[in-house]
């Protein structure tokens with residue numbers, strides 16, 4: 001990669017230099033204070049220097065506080081000039097701000113704090129394995145769900161087939177299991193469908209696609225798998241593995257076919273859709289270049305969809 005093509009934050013710093021800026025408790029207090037001032041709503045608020053310093057509630061000299069604030073400017077924080085109508089706008093101060101001027105989080109600062117909040121929770125963020133109202137499609141044992149170490153997993157305790165194994169923030173944990181499962185189903189769908197459509201759900205970059213044969217996926221019971229579509233983002237490193245059924249949950253014809261037969265695949269949890277939860281309805285038609293077909297059975301009819309290795313649907317048959 002040539003230097004001019006190396007990624008830079010909007011503050012025009014290499015990402016690792018931006019990260020290094022955070023190694024100071026005054027700076028992190030400034031970021032947190034600006035985030036807290038938002039109260040969870042609306043655009044990032046603009047805090048004048050004196051208010052920011054008062055709210056940060058640190059026992060440091062104004063000049064030292066200002067030094068660290070300046071270090072964050074252009075990367076995590078931005079200076080917002082006074083309104084042009086402000087009569088004091090032209091007053092120049094030796095301190096960080098002129099009257100009417102303030103500071104607010106830049107997008108990088110907002111996202112950074114959101115990431116920390118995303119992975120913070122008031123409870124134990126842990127759920128012992130519990131039974132789902134769904135039997136394994138391979139062996140009829142009731143499936144189990146578990147949340148541990150930020151992974152929400154759905155597995156079959158009978159045959160060990162893994163239905164879901166996903167990095168999932170603790171926000172999915174609801175007041176009861178039903179609410180938790182609703183949240184997990186919605187969260188997983190949003191992530192999977194973004195990957196299915198070829199867009200990284202974290203950073204918005206295009207993701208690549210690779211067909212991986214069942215035995216090579218690294219999952220337990222590869223013998224029960226036909227293929228996984230591995231999608232990864234070169235930019236942020238986000239990755240997902242999708243069944244062919246999950247990839248095709250974005251297909252309007254599939255959605256319509258099921259809806260006409262009383263099955264709403266846009267709200268049904270993926271683990272309750274056998275064509276997406278397993279590979280029992282997936283066949284590999286060709287390799288190198290790859291071609292695979294999904295057969296969706298619904299109310300006595302079957303829709304088949306064939307994709308090529310770019311994941312374009314090249315054939316649909318009812």
Ligand SMILES: [Zn+2]
Pocket residue numbers: 136137138139140141156157158159160161
């Ligand atoms: Zn099983």
Ligand SMILES: [Zn+2]
Pocket residue numbers: 200201202203204205233234235236237238
């Ligand atoms: Zn990404």
